[in-house]
Amino acid sequence: xxxxxxxxxxxxxxxxxxxxxxxxxxxxxxxxxxxxxxxxxxxxxxxxxxxxxxxxxxxxxxxxxxxxxxxxxxxxxxxxxxxxxxxxxxxxxxxxxxxxxxxxxxxx
Numbered sequence: 834x835x836x837x838x839x840x841x842x843x844x845x846x847x848x849x850x851x852x853x854x855x856x857x858x859x860x861x862x863x864x865x866x867x868x869x870x871x872x873x874x875x876x877x878x879x880x881x882x883x884x885x886x887x888x889x890x891x892x893x894x895x896x897x898x899x900x901x902x903x904x905x906x907x908x909x910x911x912x913x914x915x916x917x918x919x920x921x922x923x924x925x926x927x928x929x930x931x932x933x934x935x936x937x938x939x940x941x
Contacts, residue, residue: 848939
């Protein structure tokens with residue numbers, strides 16, 4: 834019903850342009866990341882030299898200390914597992930599960 838109420842301009846021009854815009858932004862982001870990774874791999878000036886005092890691991894950078902660091906580790910593992918299992922099988926997002934022949938592009 835909502836799809837039929839949308840104007841023809843919105844259905845035929847607006848939604849495809851929005852999807853192409855999102856696709857273009859994603860592609861540009863991936864290209865920027867690839868460029869920076871290659872720059873770090875190939876350019877000697879991009880990497881710092883002669884670091885005397887490497888304090889990595891000596892102090893916690895989390896505001897909440899060890900609890901915050903443990904919470905971050907648990908959150909990272911949860912996101913890894915949920916991305917493998919699937920976004921829509923997560924209890925929070927089962928309501929967003931697409932329905933066949935009845936899912937508008939805005940919901941996707």
